[in-house]
Amino acid sequence: xxxxxxxxxxxxxxxxxxxxxxxxxxxxxxxxxxxxxxxxxxxxxxxxxxxxxxxxxxxxxxxxxxxxxxxxxxxxxxxxxxxxxxxxxxxxxxxxxxxxxxxxxxxxxxxxxxxxxxxxxxxxxxxxxxxxxxxxxxxxxxxxxxxxxxxxxxxxxxxxxxxxxxxxxxxxxxxxxxxxxxxxxxxxxxxxxxxxxxxxxxxxxxxxxxxxxxxxxxxxxxxxxxxxxxxxxxxxxxxxxxxxxxxxxxxxxxxxxxxxxxxxxxxxxxxxxxxxxxxxxxxxxxxxxxxxxxxxxxxxxxxxxxxxxxxxxxxxxxxxxxxxxxxxxxxxxxxxxxxxxxxxxxxxxxxxxxxxxxxxxxxxxxxxxxxxxxxxxxxxxxxxxxxxxxxxxxxxxxxxxxxxxxxxxxxxxxxxxxxxxxxxxxxxxxxx
Numbered sequence: 001x002x003x004x005x006x007x008x009x010x011x012x013x014x015x016x017x018x019x020x021x022x023x024x025x026x027x028x029x030x031x032x033x034x035x036x037x038x039x040x041x042x043x044x045x046x047x048x049x050x051x052x053x054x055x056x057x058x059x060x061x062x063x064x065x066x067x068x069x070x071x072x073x074x075x076x077x078x079x080x081x082x083x084x085x086x087x088x089x090x091x092x093x094x095x096x097x098x099x100x101x102x103x104x105x106x107x108x109x110x111x112x113x114x115x116x117x118x119x120x121x122x123x124x125x126x127x128x129x130x131x132x133x134x135x136x137x138x139x140x141x142x143x144x145x146x147x148x149x150x151x152x153x154x155x156x157x158x159x160x161x162x163x164x165x166x167x168x169x170x171x172x173x174x175x176x177x178x179x180x181x182x183x184x185x186x187x188x189x190x191x192x193x194x195x196x197x198x199x200x201x202x203x204x205x206x207x208x209x210x211x212x213x214x215x216x217x218x219x220x221x222x223x224x225x226x227x228x229x230x231x232x233x234x235x236x237x238x239x240x241x242x243x244x245x246x247x248x249x250x251x252x253x254x255x256x257x258x259x260x261x262x263x264x265x266x267x268x269x270x271x272x273x274x275x276x277x278x279x280x281x282x283x284x285x286x287x288x289x290x291x292x293x294x295x296x297x298x299x300x301x302x303x304x305x306x307x308x309x310x311x312x313x314x315x316x317x318x319x320x321x322x323x324x325x326x327x328x329x330x331x332x333x334x335x336x337x338x339x340x341x342x343x344x345x346x347x348x349x350x351x352x353x354x355x356x357x358x359x360x361x362x363x364x365x366x367x368x369x370x371x372x373x374x375x376x377x378x379x380x381x382x383x384x385x386x387x388x389x390x391x392x393x394x395x396x397x398x399x400x401x402x403x404x405x406x407x408x409x410x411x412x413x414x415x416x417x418x419x420x421x422x423x424x425x426x427x428x429x430x431x432x
Contacts, residue, residue, distance in 0.1 A: 011278075012234070016096040017057060022088045023050045029080035034360045035073060038377040043070050046080040046090055053097055068101040073371055075364035075378070076230050077327040091270065091332075098232030110153055110369045111231050118191055118223040119236060121167075125195050129165035136160055153369050159406035161196040168194045168201040172217050176205045182212035185299070186251050188244075188268065190261035191223050192399035200399065203426040204260050204296055210429045211304065211312065215258075220247035224264040227365055229271055241272045245285055257293045260422055262398035263365065266332035268293045295329060296422055297338040297397060310345050313428035317347040320391040321424075324382070324405060325358035326398035339397055339421055346428045354385045363404035375404075376411075383408040386416065394418045 029046040030036050042048040049071055055061035074094050081090040107115070117124035135148060154160065169189055185208065193201040205215045225240035248257060259265040272286040294302070300309065323343055329335045336358070343351045362368060362378030382405070386394055394405055394416050405418040426432035 012096055012099060013057060016053065016093065016100075019089050019093045019096075020050050020054050020057070022086045023047065024086050025051070026085070028083050028085065032079040032083045034077060034079065034362070034378045034381075035075055035374055037381075038374050044073055046074075046084070046088065046093075049074065049097065050088070050093070053093070056100070063101065063104055065105060068105050071097045071101055073374070075327075075360055075362070075367045075371075075375075077360035077364070078331040079327070079360070082331045092274070095229050095232050095234065098230070099234050100232070102232045107231060107233075108370055111366050114366055114369075115228055115231065115233060115236065118227055121191070121195070121223070125163060125167075126165045129163040129195075132160075132163055153372070155372075155407070155411075157407065157411040159403055159410055161192075161403060164195050164198045168198040169217055169219060169221070172205075174217055174219060176209055176215040176217070178209040178212050178214045180212050181214045183256075183303070184214040184216060184252075185256045185258045186216045186218055186248060188218070188221055188224070188248070188257050188259050188264060188293070190259065190264040190399070192403075193260055197399045197402070197420070200260060200420045200422055203420075203422045203432060204258070206431040207296075207422055207425045207429060208258070210431045211300075211309075213303075216251075218247045218250070222247070224261075224267040225275075226263045226267040226271070229267065229275065231366060234275075237271075238275050241275050241286070242282070244268070245272070245276075245282070245289060248289060249285075251292075255292065256299060257289070258296055258299050259293060260296050260397070260420065261400070262295070262326035262329035262332065263400060265293060265295050266328035269333060295333065295335050295338070295397065296425075297342050298333075298335050300425075301338040301341055306341065306345060309342070313346055315428050315430050317350060317393075317424060317428065319347070319393060320350040320352050320389075321347055321393035321395055322352050322354045322386055322389045322391050323357060324354075324361060324386070324394060324396040324401060326396060326401045327358075327360050329397050330358045335397075339395075342421060342425065343395055346424050352389045352391050354389050356385060359385075361401050361404045361408075363400050365400060368404065379404055379408045380412070383412050383414060387412070387414045392416050395421050395424060397421050 025047055027047050033045050036045045056063050076094055078090060189201050208215050222243050223240055225237040229237035269290045273283050273290055276282040276286045340351060360378055361382045362375040368375035396402060402418050402420060409416050409418060
């Protein structure tokens with residue numbers, strides 16, 4: 001049996017068709033799609049991809065390599081999903097479309113490499129951390145690393161974070177107790193905070209401890225499965241979801257799971273219940289866990305009186321700043337006001353909004369590696385808007401966005417600094 005036939009004979013086809021049939025071909029998605037804004041071709045809109053998928057799943061069109069590349073050229077920013085009056089779920093269509101493509105054509109090499117690395121981190125990330133100094137030269141901490149010689153998928157001005165092995169979780173105790181403990185949370189670190197942005201992971205713990213919140217580190221947690229899921233590796237994604245469900249199951253009932261990565265939060269909240277829907281029992285467990293998952297900004301605003309937080313911010317920021325909304329935080333989880341509330345408290349009202357703050361930065365995880373030209377065009381538009389604010393500080397709530405924005409600062413020499421919101425919180429609390 002051909003690999004793609006197994007897709008057609010599975011429940012995945014029915015699930016895909018359910019979403020495809022919702023589309024009324026109105027074209028509203030064109031007005032918000034960052035990929036279409038750059039390429040101006042109908043096939044790169046949600047409507048265009050749905051039309052192609054309709055023909056492919058009806059066997060009226062053969063899935064070939066160019067069509068596969070077209071279906072893959074979605075950054076998964078969810079702007080079309082938010083705009084759609086028919087409630088077409090892009091978050092479900094694209095992973096299923098990529099599953100269909102990968103079963104016939106396989107994954108691009110770089111996607112295979114990333115997924116393998118996150119599936120077997122003990123081997124691949126450890127080796128990468130050892131080899132990194134050979135391929136990249138060290139620059140000041142804020143500038144990350146630069147390639148020593150031409151490398152595939154790595155531009156000259158691309159920000160490369162230093163990898164940390166064995167990582168934040170392995171180097172941490174199981175519990176970071178807070179003095180005068182008020183409550184306890186579990187910290188789902190995600191891969192980037194565990195191995196590349198360990199300072200941000202440490203800052204999150206310091207911030208919570210300073211506010212009387214003890215932090216548990218579930219040691220058995222693994223990759224949230226976002227890279228696997230969005231690239232159509234549904235089986236691996238489901239395996240990871242099950243392992244994380246088990247790793248986080250030992251919490252007392254109602255204990256919150258705090259996250260600093262937008263994509264991790266979106267995956268645990270929104271993807272897991274659907275990914276495990278074939279088992280009512282597992283789906284219910286996933287939904288119960290999802291109710292406890294909170295972004296750090298969401299947690300702080302919901303658990304603490306803003307006046308109390310402001311009293312704790314004894315070292316407020318003495319400069320203006322702007323904020324970039326991560327797609328999977330703003331549209332994926334509906335978290336827009338909470339980060340802004342915190343940033344205005346930290347800066348005493350110094351937040352300067354850029355135009356279209358919630359438009360994608362062009363990262364999209366592996367999208368920026370496979371569709372580099374479009375990713376860079378989207379990034380350029382974002383950096384122009386950020387620079388127009390006149391401020392020198394760009395805050396965001398996602399490590400992947402940080403990598404993209406830091407690359408933009410280096411490429412376009414804007415002189416700005418990119419930080420995670422937890423960095424600013426730690427500074428304001430005097431614990432950084």
